[in-house]
Amino acid sequence: MDDPMKRLLQRLIRRIPSQMLKITLDKWGRLTAAQQRSMDFTQPKRVLTEKLLSICEENEWTVKHVTELEMIYIMDNPNQGMWNALQLMDPEDDSPSVNLMQFKEQFKSHLGEIVRHVSVKMKKHTDEAIWIRIAWGDGFSRSNHLKPTYVVHQLQTPYVFVTSLTSKQKPLLSQALILATRYQNIKDANLSGQKLTAIRDLLMRQYQQVFPNKYHSPLTEKTQTVLNTQIEREQAESAANRCQMACEAFGDGMLPQLQSAVYKLETKFRDPANKTMTEREEPFRCVVKFASTNLLESLRQCASSGVASTPVTPLLSSIPLKGKNYFVVTDNGPGSSQK
């Protein structure tokens, strides 16, 4: 029996939480009814792993089968690990008409040409996103299935999301992607997060944005939940204003969950009380990181409660506006690094 296959299966079962194991195995559908019945999911993982390994021998599963199972699990539970967004640039004329079949063929063939011993698996998700699992090898060794890269892309959009991609693998993947999607270039979108759905929703604008509108302002209705007509809020108008500006900057309702925002400062030190530092020629290098379980929600609350001044500073509102959470701030204003 394949040792690498066993290791892969062991690792995978260890990774999948017990509650998800039954659902994922059922979805995979490779266990016979009898085998399904024989699995007792209340037992500890160690026992389940042993059971599955023996079923594996029975059914003569290969690495291919196990990677299938892994892909099903990751596709249904994408909000783990660290995802980075890439942006495709300068589309060719025929890029809007690239279809699924074309993309799949082109990607596999181009990647196969640049990387030896690469194992590529592609699957389309219900939301029309193409999921690609890449197990990298090189001239000397076969594909390493224990450290696969996952790539997610929706055709006719300029964004690609990747996880577990090393700096060595990045240019190879980039090359294959631009050739398959018929774009000329790809760059870092400077957006990363643990939740794939959040960074995707942010870039695809799949959250409720707020715009100034003549015909209805639903936000003012929210702040007017008058419980007692005898009580008048002193600063009701300014509170409503702040709320409106906060929502215009960040959005309304559920916001995509980002975990951090990083600002790399390359600006000159400015403090009249500290002459030594201010007199220095070089910029004061410093990195500011905001971290939260739901960064955009906390920033919105800062603005609507008055902790952060309104109108919201472009440094903060650039996060949803530009869809980035990594900024390099120079004295000319906030920009983004081109990595």
Add this chain to the structure above:
Amino acid sequence: MSAKGVLGHLSLLEVQARSLKTQPQQQQSRVKELKVKVEELITQRDQLRAEIQTHQTLQKLRTSMDKQCTDEEDEEMNEDSENSQFLRLMARHTQLKDLLHAHHLIGGYDIIKTRQGKGVCVSLATAYEGTYLDMFNLEIDLKPTLRICRHNIPPFIPLNSIAEQSNMQTDIRAFLDTLSQHLNAFAGRKHQLKLVKELHKSVEVMESNVLCSVLVLMFTLPREKTAVLCMLDYTDHTRCLPTRVSFESEDKKLPESPQWKKNYNLLMETPVHKALITMKKMGNIA
């Protein structure tokens, strides 16, 4: 008891005497109050009368303006007085406001000023077959050049190239019209896909994409129970109907049969969810 009674009576009389002293003053102040009230009411009445007068003049001006618009005559110059010019301006203002409101009601785009006139916000409504769908918005900075600073248009609509090609800087109407075309067509195609999934469970959607420019459906033939693959390409993103329809099946002669030629025409000329209804009625598909 009797002492209380007498003392009580005395204090009552005292109070009465006191109140009698102040009463005439009270009466005087009351009269003053009422006189002031009368003045206020007279001023209010005069104000209301003036407003009614202005309103009636405006109505007359509006009617003559609306008539002039349809007759395409030159405007008459009545009195050159400041007052009449101002009233004419007000009438024109109400005319424009009504026009904008009508434009909004028919699903055209709304535009409002933002940030004290430094920018505008355009709202484009989309609709298909009488159903209002999504609303898209653009915030545009006016100076130094027109620049789109914020929007909720999905990234697969080529906003920047539309702006360039329709010369947004010089002809914003052309830009908004083209953008509205793209958005309405996209919303229409998306809505058709939604209806196909809801109304035609026997037809399987094999492939589609976020732009809804590609649709691959699988039909089942009612009698033979075999499958026919149908590919719809919507390469013109400003239209809701496909630019190309093709069929694939094991029976190579099928696409040439008169039945399927009819199906081809249906799919090219009618929205897909409606075409499928007709195809089912004709017994061509299950």
